[in-house]
Amino acid sequence: MSDFSDVQLGLDTFGDVTRDVAGELLSDAQTIRNVVAQAELADQVGVAFFGIGEHHRREFAISSPEIVMAAIAARTERLHVGTAVTVLSSDDPVRLYERFATLDAISGGRAEIILGRGSFIESFPLFGYDLRDYETLFEEKLDLFTRLLEEKPVTWNGSTRAPLTEADVFPKTENGIQAWIGVGGTPESVVRAARYRLGLMLAIIGGPAERFRPFVDLYHRSLAGFGHERLPVGVHSPGHVADTDAEAWDEAYAGFEAMNNTIGRERGWPPYSRLRFQHDVGPEGAIYSGSPETVARKIAHTVRLLGLDRFDMKFSTGTLPHEKMMRSIELYGTKVIPLVRDMLS
Template sequence: MTGTALQLGLDTFGDITRGSDGELLSAAQTIRHIVDQAVLADELGLAAFNVGEHHRREFAVSSPEIVLAAIAARTSGIRLGTAVTVLSSDDPVRVYERFATLDALSAGRAEVILGRGSFTESFPLFGYDLHDYEVLFEEKLDLFSRLLTEQPVTWEGTTRAGLADADVFPKTEGGLTAWVGVGGSPESVVRTARYGYGLMLAIIGGPADRFRPFVDRFHRSLETFGHGPRPVGIHSPGYVAETDQQSWEEAYEHFEVMNNTIGRERGWPAYSRLRFQHDVGPEGALYVGSAETVARKIVDTVTMLGADRFDMKYSTGTLPHEKMMRSIELYGSVVAPLVQDMLASH
């Protein structure tokens, strides 16, 4: 770890949820619920709240910065970011401008987690060729890194018009915090270190210990590139209820819906109870269970990887708003203190 206390945050992709009548809610109502969920997270003293960007029917949020601006107006302490901003199909200048504006509205609480995204709908939607997948991210990350200096930028690339001594506004009061979301590619880890960003590991399948070599590579690469310590974060799905059994019963059908929806597109086998029980166990990437079970698994993971932050993706599939609110309440009021106590006793 970088020496700071572990931070606990929450992530949501704005999954379209079901109401009390079992019918799917509108995207508009889902977005309003996200704001309420963030307000609760802030009241509980959690460190961060991150909203994902997607452009497909299962998710309500395509413009996370607007949602985060609404949250900023109703919160006071929690850091506000994305999970992730799909930089490849966006413009780095506009991304900087939007987050600098969010930083002003939130009094310095804005963060951006940059990534290539796990879906590709945004590429044709905004006129980008998937054949340029790698070069789009590389060039745009380079430009964004220069914009973060908040000095005039001169830049040339192949994926957008160059800049000559361009000054971008508004300026922030204390700089903008930026991370890169990485799914486990060694090249992505090295690139993140080269630009001096924080590393946010998306651990959504398999045992967490397989990411230890990536963390070690990240720290070695930071030294090679002459950067000081940078934080390591973890993003993983989870759900908290009063008991393990209750959490499993309440969460399973919604994990099943989401996995099967995406799986039909990607050729995955049908999700099953057996797979779910493996995923919630010690070797799986789901943090689903009672507060004590989830806290213990978080501690095991962050200790193994030397992480500075753990963000639980609390929304999955059609999980109802009321269930998510209770999960957030338990995460903030019970899991968080347990995690800090367990870490202190290590």
């Protein structure tokens, strides 16, 4: 992307279960209602996209993102709504298409889907899938889902579900559904996104953005090699905005520490530290946290470096209170987005 005038600035959330002002954990229900309010504010302050992750574990309240997105779509006017990500491997492509086509109707064409494997595996045993079929499940279901996106009768056969013969699926959309693949950083995943003619959404949650430039180049080369037109490239990274750098870092640290240590205990990571956090919010890190000016500079640098069409900041991490997230969204829309556009122009 050489002209950045149309770059989109979005937000993502996993619906992290947060604490109230007294330090008590909110209910899942209240957390979900708060996410709807956060999306309404995002729409009001000019955010382009609002993504909701799918998870099936206690730290996150949202296991059915399409239902939450439908509520958001009915209360917003311009905001595009989508997943970040949909765990395709443990879902049924036909039902998935039907849900998103319905969401697209409710939203007036503002529905998007980001497909992925997900970073957790709880959905596999929950829905009766064998992790030994990890690769086959994703490849076969992706193949079927992309055929369904063409909105024509589908004949398909595979090992992961019953075959289809001239199956016509409804409802039809008015203009199709924007679909992406979320990629963590393997060449095979990048080439797969190009082969299936899907947008590339890079999940950069550690290290400098520079190391993902080869993947962007590979994606564009692969698209050309498959004879496909240019498709969008985006980045998903965590962050938090406050009035000053110190305020943003102090507010965000506890949530990052809690989430990293919770996951780290399962995966054998070392304990998270303030020193590690300060590195992550610096130029070589993947956290976009600080004052509006600091965050805008880092986003603009990443957009230029990778030639992005969209940047989505995951504004929820751990138990960061709803009120702090609302302030972060307000600053992102009213301060960060205009600053990024000025810097890119």
